[in-house]
Amino acid sequence: MSVLRRSSRLLAKSVIDATMRGATGDSGATTSKARIIGPKRVDGRVPLKKQRASASGVKGSPIKANAAAPTAANIVEIKAVTTTSTAIISAPISTQGTDFIETAKQHLSRTDPRLGEFIARCPKACTLISPRGKSGSCFEALAKSIIYQQISGLAARAIYAKFLRLFDLDLPKAIVVSVDPNDDWGEQSTAPRFPTPSQVLSMSIDTLRSAGLSLRKAEYILELAQQFNSGNLSDVSLSSMSDEQVSRTLTSIRGIGQWTVDMFLMFHLHRPNVLPTLDLAVKKAMCQHFGVPYGKNTPKHAELVELAKVWEPYRSVAAWYMWQLLDTVTL
Structure with missing residues (x-):
């Protein structure tokens, strides 16, 4: 049937x-x-x-x-x-x-x-x-998910802070006490700025690793940045895809599995019928x-x-x- x-x-x-x-x-x-x-x-x-x-x-x-x-x-x-x-x-x-x-x-x-x-x-x-991550960038949401994968919330927040500071970006105080990687930055009115795909691509793997990223995660984030920088991915294209299309597209990129896609669909694209x-x-x-x-x-x-x-x-x-x-x- x-x-x-x-x-x-x-x-x-x-x-x-x-x-x-x-x-x-x-x-x-x-x-x-x-x-x-x-x-x-x-x-x-x-x-x-x-x-x-x-x-x-x-x-x-x-x-x-x-x-x-x-x-x-x-x-x-x-x-x-x-x-x-x-x-x-x-x-x-x-x-x-x-x-x-x-x-x-x-x-x-x-x-x-x-x-x-x-x-x-x-x-x-x-x-x-509720809107998650006030910047509204698909690249930010996916890159942040990669950073937070398979490590404790405390370690992930520390690495995320160091990653942003590679680009001279400062975190609001709310991130220090936040646990949820999909949070809305506590009581802050604005989220911290996030590097563009081209800015990330300007960094070497060794520089990214200096923030605490593993070799694989550094590679994954660079590959993701390349997908967005080349125009293969964009906020507009991902938002216009069905859940199934988003899943097929993103899981073809190294470092992004189905769990990450499900969280992205639910908390960033706000899709109503996702079953993780x-x-x-x-x-x-x-x-x-x-x-x-x-x-x-x-x-x-x-x-x-x-x-x-x-x-x-x-x-x-x-x-x-x-x-x-x-x-x-x-x-």
């Missing part, structure tokens, strides 16, 4: 479930009768997959969710939701208005009542729509949330994508709440 057909099927289920709740006076709040606890329900209903598996003698997968077929009365509404979802997926959060996060939260609460229950009690406000399956915290939280066993190499990417279909087209917002869930509950 194609991705489009699977998405339509999940959307159909979301509409039908919402319609049923509306008919019984359910406003979307979680109740003991309808609360989802992973692949099972507490209302005694047997998922369709397990019914079919029992009939055939084959054990069903606990990962794959099942959706009821749409009824004739829901067809028009399902088509409208599908069209709206496509538009949401293709547009950055920042262009969808200040009510976007509230709309996403309401949708997630309807399609995943258990997540809705957590959203209602989460003490933090979702910050995905390589992020261990998101994976652990999803396993806890859906009741799926967590292992070093499991569940696989495809299984996490299947679980997260209920969150579309707001997977970025749901992933943000997965980070909060892990901070709240110890695994």
Whole structure:
């Protein structure tokens, strides 16, 4: 079954479930009768997959969710939701208005009542729509991600400060206490200036390494600078690409993997439907949330994508709440 057909099927289920709740006076709040606890329900209903598996003698997968077929009365509404979802997926959060996060939260609460229950009690406000890194430069965001890769936040901040000073750029005091590489520079009104790609290319590898960068990271940043300086990459071109195109383009550059691309899509391009399956915290939280066993190499990417279909087209917002869930509950 194609991705489009699977998405339509999940959307159909979301509409039908919402319609049923509306008919019984359910406003979307979680109740003991309808609360989802992973692949099972507490209302005694047997998922369709397990019914079919029992009939055939084959054990069903606990990962794959099942959706009821749409009824004739829901067809028009399902088509409208599908069209709206496509538009949401293709547009950055920042262009969808200040009510976007509230709309996403309401949708997630309807399609995943258990997540809705957590959203209602989460003490933090979702910050995905907040601008990250006030300079707005894609080159800065990607170069900074490379600097911060695979080292502690304290070490990364020190190296980042030395890197900027190679170009006679000073950091605001806020960076000294900042932990998040995607932060908005605390209370400062402006972010520090960042070197242009041509300025970075004027530096030798040895000079870049003097800031504390490893040989590989220095090479990666120079290669990234070359891509932007030559015009192969630009803020305009990256912003106009689909999520898949951004992923293919950036992962072809040394030093940029899928995790870095996912963070770039979520926090810099503000894309609403990103699922960072390589992020261990998101994976652990999803396993806890859906009741799926967590292992070093499991569940696989495809299984996490299947679980997260209920969150579309707001997977970025749901992933943000997965980070909060892990901070709240110890695994």
